[in-house]
Structure formats: structure tokens, C-alpha cells
Amino acid sequence: MSTHNKMKMLTAAALLAACGMASQVAHAAESAICYNCPPEWADWGTQLKAIARDTGIQVPQDNKNSGQALAQMVAEKSNPVADVVYYGVSFGIQAAGTGVIADYKPAHWDTIPAGMKDPDGKWVALHSGTMGFMVNVDALGGAPVPQSWDDLLKPEYKGMVGYLDPSSAFVGYVAAVAVNQAKGGTMQDFTPALSWFKKLQVNQPIVPKQTAYARLISGEIPILLDYDFNAYRAKYKDHANVAFVIPKEGTVTVPYVISLVKNAPHEANGKKVIDYVLSDKGQAIWANAYLRPVRPSAMSAEAKAKFLPDSDYARAQTVDYQQMADAQKAFSARYLSEIR
Numbered sequence: 001m002s003t004h005n006k007m008k009m010l011t012a013a014a015l016l017a018a019c020g021m022a023s024q025v026a027h028a029a030e031s032a033i034c035y036n037c038p039p040e041w042a043d044w045g046t047q048l049k050a051i052a053r054d055t056g057i058q059v060p061q062d063n064k065n066s067g068q069a070l071a072q073m074v075a076e077k078s079n080p081v082a083d084v085v086y087y088g089v090s091f092g093i094q095a096a097g098t099g100v101i102a103d104y105k106p107a108h109w110d111t112i113p114a115g116m117k118d119p120d121g122k123w124v125a126l127h128s129g130t131m132g133f134m135v136n137v138d139a140l141g142g143a144p145v146p147q148s149w150d151d152l153l154k155p156e157y158k159g160m161v162g163y164l165d166p167s168s169a170f171v172g173y174v175a176a177v178a179v180n181q182a183k184g185g186t187m188q189d190f191t192p193a194l195s196w197f198k199k200l201q202v203n204q205p206i207v208p209k210q211t212a213y214a215r216l217i218s219g220e221i222p223i224l225l226d227y228d229f230n231a232y233r234a235k236y237k238d239h240a241n242v243a244f245v246i247p248k249e250g251t252v253t254v255p256y257v258i259s260l261v262k263n264a265p266h267e268a269n270g271k272k273v274i275d276y277v278l279s280d281k282g283q284a285i286w287a288n289a290y291l292r293p294v295r296p297s298a299m300s301a302e303a304k305a306k307f308l309p310d311s312d313y314a315r316a317q318t319v320d321y322q323q324m325a326d327a328q329k330a331f332s333a334r335y336l337s338e339i340r
Helices: 003-028 044-055 066-075 089-096 170-182 191-201 213-218 228-236 267-277 280-288 321-338
Strands: 084-088 124-136 223-227 242-245 251-261
Touching: 044 267, 044 280, 066 084, 066 089, 084 089, 084 170, 084 267, 089 170, 089 251, 089 321, 124 170, 124 213, 124 228, 124 280, 170 191, 170 223, 170 251, 170 321, 191 321, 213 223, 213 228, 223 228, 228 242, 251 267, 251 321, 267 280
Parallel strands: none
Antiparallel strands: 084 251, 124 223, 124 242, 124 251
């Protein structure tokens, strides 16, 4: 073979190798940043793997809570890092007023109930959760499974009750709204909830800022104010001796929502991620993780059978989420002033 032909072959091989490397780099560049997508929460771990498998978009896990996610987006407003953000509905409503999120009406928009989406597409619900008591029965030391908000104030549960910081984490704020509604309060008056939290301090509660699922499973926190979906996951997936209780005085059900970040660095990929988690496949993942999907058709009879009976869920109410969002800052200020 002539030197000229050898050079041609080497050049061709180099070009093919370069194209292959470019293809790998391009594939690796398919990413989107989601704030507040922790793998242990709501089975985001499975969802993120499915997004990567079915769309080719890699979404790194992120362990912020709702309040931390919103605060960081506001801080990064002039130079956004995130593409999408997942948070409790009241934070979605707050974010809509800060100018940090964009309008986006995803696929299946028309099948999503009006109360579960911002009219302009600034946020859209993915699923909902019902607040209650997630109880590690084996960690109770022989005490009975509590059945009411008042039960948690009893001396036998000293050092056993945990709740996420309601001044920062959305799930903590939902717990505050739930006990407040159960005790006769309103979105304009959180005095009943604050009175209950003051009484609970005598029992030395544990108050983490981020998801405490693993600490409940280990028994470090025997009773956690949390959502039904985390309790069912612990029971059916992790096979822990965990019970979920909807307190007899009542509770609330709230949606979790997703938004596209304004001026997102990977906007097209961010849109694909939102489309995916609202698709039949994405919604089925939520349902199989014991969440009520915003598109109920994705919930199988097998998934529904893992939930408490409808008669128990009759004690769970929806609220005016706009009022809930409007009241959050004032509640947080009072909580920080009066409880901590």
C-alpha cells in the first residue's frame, strides 16, 4: 500500500474517531438541572433513571427543600443555573410572583384540572400527597400507634416526634396548615397551630430541614409528620413495619408542582423533562410510588389498593392554595419568633 493511501486511511480513521467522540460529547451534554429532586423523596430516584433512559437527558439528583430551591433561584435570577424546579404548590405560587420562572404549557395540559395548574403555565401539578403520621411501629417501645394530633402531645411520645422545619420545608408548612385547620384555625389565623407546636416542644421534637425518610426507617425518628406516599413506600418497597395514620381531627391534601426556570440554560431539555413527568409513563411512576398522579388515569387498581380506605381519606381536605401561599411568609415569621 502506498504511503499516500496509508495517509488517507489514517485521516479517515481519525475523522471517524473524532466524529465518535463528538457524538459522545453531544450525548453527554444532554442534561437538565432540577432543583429539589432528591432520590429518596417521592421516588425521584426511579423517575430520574426513567428520564435518562427514555429521553437521553441526565438530571442530577438535588437535595434542596422547596424553600431552599426558591431562595437559590432568586439569588441566581440574573444568571440561572437550574432548568426546572419541583416544589410544594405554595412555593410555586410564590415563585410565580418573583419573575424567576417561565410560562410553559406542557403536553397533556388540557387533561390537568384547572385547580392543579397556573393559568399561564408558571407551574403545573405532578401529584398530590396527604399529610399524616408516618410511624415506625417497632421504634415506639410498646407505645400505641398515635391516632390524633392530641395524641402526639402525650408524655409517652417524648423524643419520638419529628417534623420538617415549617419555616423552610414545604412539608413542614403543610403539617402546620393541617394541624391549624384541624384545630379550627384559618389561613388568616395560625394561632391554633402555633399553640399546638408550643405544647409539642415539651416532648422535645426532632426538627430536620430536609427529608428525614432514612431517619424514620432506622427508628431514629419513630413518628414523622409526613405524606402518605413516603409511608406506603416504606411499607411496601422497603418492607419496614411502618403505619400511616390520617389523624382523627382531620388533615389536608396538597399538590407538588414543577416549573420551567426563566432563561434556563437548557430550556429545551427542561421542557422535555416536564413533558415526561406528565406523560403516561411518568405519571405511572408516581402512581407506583404511592402518589396520587394529577392525571388519575395513570393510577392502576393495584396501586390504589396500597392506600388506606377512602373512608379514612374522607378526613383529608383540600384548601385554597393561593391563600395558603399568601399566608406562608407571615406564618414562618411567627413560627421563628414564637417557637424557635
